[in-house]
Amino acid sequence: xxxxxxxxxxxxxxxxxxxxxxxxxxxxxxxxxxxxxxxxxxxxxxxxxxxxxxxxxxxxxxxxxxxxxxxxxxxxxxxxxxxxxxxxxxxxxxxxxxxxxxxxxxxxxxxxxxxxxxxxxxxxxxxxxxxxxxxxxxxxxxxxxxxxxxxxxxxxxxxxxxxxxxxxxxxxxxxxxxxxxxxxxxxxxxxxxxxxxxxxxxxxxxxxxxxxxxxxxxxxxxxxxxxxxxxxxxxxxxxxxxxxxxxxxxxxxxxxxxxxxxxxxxxxxxxxxxxxxxxxxxxxxxxxxxxxxxxxxxxxxxxxxxxxxxxxxxxxxxxxxxxxxxxxxxxxxxxxxxxxxxxxxxxxxxxxxxx
DNA sequence: AGTTCCCGCCAGACA
DNA sequence: TGTCTGGCGGGAACT
Numbered sequence: 001x002x003x004x005x006x007x008x009x010x011x012x013x014x015x016x017x018x019x020x021x022x023x024x025x026x027x028x029x030x031x032x033x034x035x036x037x038x039x040x041x042x043x044x045x046x047x048x049x050x051x052x053x054x055x056x057x058x059x060x061x062x063x064x065x066x067x068x069x070x071x072x073x074x075x076x077x078x079x080x081x082x083x084x085x086x087x088x089x090x091x092x093x094x095x096x097x098x099x100x101x102x103x104x105x106x107x108x109x110x111x112x113x114x115x116x117x118x119x120x121x122x123x124x125x126x127x128x129x130x131x132x133x134x135x136x137x138x139x140x141x142x143x144x145x146x147x148x149x150x151x152x153x154x155x156x157x158x159x160x161x162x163x164x165x166x167x168x169x170x171x172x173x174x175x176x177x178x179x180x181x182x183x184x185x186x187x188x189x190x191x192x193x194x195x196x197x198x199x200x201x202x203x204x205x206x207x208x209x210x211x212x213x214x215x216x217x218x219x220x221x222x223x224x225x226x227x228x229x230x231x232x233x234x235x236x237x238x239x240x241x242x243x244x245x246x247x248x249x250x251x252x253x254x255x256x257x258x259x260x261x262x263x264x265x266x267x268x269x270x271x272x273x274x275x276x277x278x279x280x281x282x283x284x285x286x287x288x289x290x291x292x293x294x295x296x297x298x299x300x301x302x303x304x305x306x307x308x309x310x311x312x313x314x315x316x317x318x319x320x321x322x323x324x325x326x327x328x329x330x331x332x333x334x335x336x337x338x339x340x341x342x343x344x345x346x347x348x349x350x351x352x353x354x355x
Numbered sequence: 356a357g358t359t360c361c362c363g364c365c366a367g368a369c370a
Numbered sequence: 371t372g373t374c375t376g377g378c379g380g381g382a383a384c385t
Contacts, residue, residue: 020383023361058363061375078370078374126377149359179378185360206358206385359384369374 025186028055028063029193036083046079062128066190069132089196089215096133097140126180131156132187139197139212146200146209149188153180 021027031053036042046064050057064081067073071092073081134156138147188210192199198211 020359020361025360056362057374058376059361065376128376181358182360182379183377185358189360201385203385208359357385359382361382362380364378364380366377367375370372 023055023059025063025189026193028053028059029190032063033194037085042083043076044073044081044083046081062186063190065128066132066187069129070136070196072194086215093136093140093214096137099137126183128183128187131180131183132191135184135187136191136196139210139214146211148205148207148209149181149184150207152184156180 032049035049035052036044046057046060049055050060053060055063064073068075068081071088072084072086074084076082135152138144138152138156188197188199188208191197192210195213198213200209200211201207202209
């Protein structure tokens with residue numbers, strides 16, 4: 001009874017004064033970076049951080065776990081974390097990308113990403129740490145340019161290695177993805193606040209979708225003013241960004257860093273960033289198999305080019321996109337196709353190949 | 356009306 | 371036994 005009345009009081013208080021944006025991960029992230037993104041190795045004590053940030057402890061824990069899972073924070077001891085800084089991100093992304101999809105990982109603090117033997121129980125698989133890494137890997141290891149939360153939840157439901165489990169997973173995902181979706185929103189909002197991904201509202205679907213920005217989203221924040229004019233000119237002249245603009249339904253929610261790497265596949269962005277260390281060069285960019293139809297493809301000009309594709313079966317047998325050379329990407333694509341076929345056969349009740 | 360996501364319960368782990 | 375940790379779902383804010 002006492003608890004009920006206490007809750008009622010709290011409820012009324014919230015109803016009168018509560019404003020979501022004042023408690024959002026977005027604001028928390030900004031405040032956190034203002035406080036701690038100064039020196040690499042700075043020790044963060046959680047109780048102190050809660051007080052300084054004015055945030056609930058439970059809320060801060062979720063935030064910390066997300067940062068920890070991509071290596072920005074490292075747990076030193078109970079309630080103590082050290083800030084590693086954004087310099088760790090290239091290595092983190094490389095490790096996640098190298099790991100491929102459908103695997104579970106121990107903490108990145110163990111340095112080399114090591115695989116956990118056997119299948120994790122469901123509770124473990126839904127932990128924010130793994131979901132964060134899987135979410136990032138979905139961008140890094142696929143050619144998908146825009147990903148919505150519910151797509152991510154279904155795609156990342158369990159491992160994609162065993163095709164015989166697809167039926168079970170689709171059935172299971174109806175229940176499981178609902179739980180995952182809420183976690184993915186938290187994760188996506190933190191990554192978006194860090195300019196690692198870009199959040200865009202699509203009025204036509206009434207949903208948010210997310211686009212990979214990656215390392216440059218951070219690196220270029222510092223020099224965004226210098227790049228602004230050049231970037232604007234490059235983006236406007238670049239035919240690939242017709243596709244980008246098409247998805248920019250609400251500019252108010254777009255992250256401030258409009259970088260020249262937009263439109264590049266995350267996979268190639270990471271490869272180029274790590275191996276060359278060179279600046280962005282849109283002319284060198286090569287699109288993957290999901291490039292907009294208005295953009296010249298980086299592959300032999302087939303007879304289907306620029307025409308409506310009618311026969312997906314024969315297309316799949318005759319076209320071999322670049323990701324077929326990569327096992328993890330093949331697995332992801334197989335999973336995607338399986339999920340799509342199952343959706344149509346079980347939910348829509350028709351053949352996906354038919355219009 | 357559907358989507359987004361903050362909040363806090365509560366069970367398990369740990370000291 | 372107290373504290374920490376983190377999965378989970380309710381439900382209010384938001385679109």
